[in-house]
Amino acid sequence: MSQRSSMQSTSLCVGFLCMLYGCAGPLKFEPADLPAAQVGEPYTAIINVSDARTPVFEIVVESGELPAGLVLLYDEKRGQEAVITGTPRSSGRSTFTVKASAHGTNTQGQKGRREYSITVE
Numbered sequence: 001m002s003q004r005s006s007m008q009s010t011s012l013c014v015g016f017l018c019m020l021y022g023c024a025g026p027l028k029f030e031p032a033d034l035p036a037a038q039v040g041e042p043y044t045a046i047i048n049v050s051d052a053r054t055p056v057f058e059i060v061v062e063s064g065e066l067p068a069g070l071v072l073l074y075d076e077k078r079g080q081e082a083v084i085t086g087t088p089r090s091s092g093r094s095t096f097t098v099k100a101s102a103h104g105t106n107t108q109g110q111k112g113r114r115e116y117s118i119t120v121e
Helices: 003-021
Strands: 028-030 043-050 056-064 070-073 081-086 092-102 111-120
Touching: 028 111, 043 056, 043 111, 056 070
Parallel strands: none
Antiparallel strands: 028 043, 043 081, 056 092, 070 081, 092 111
16 A cells, blocks of 8 residues: 555545544633733633533643742633632733643543733732
């Protein structure tokens, strides 16, 4: 079998599996941007993950850091939401990447990432 035939065969197989079980794209994140925070004032922002074909099991800060005093909380019981909460301790801008993962049941597990920034004034 030639390399071209092998690639066509693989593509047809993947296409058939997608028809049978459904193929899913990357997870999506909302909102697009997070609100600014104030030093010493309680802060809460919700990140919602959508387009998951199976339950989301993880939402974490993958890289970068949240502003000092803030944490990202996720509990599978909340479904597709994570909450950033706390009281910022100093001013500045923090940039970080949030990663979400969904289980793979009869379909390949989905993942997604989104870069966010929070400015503390």
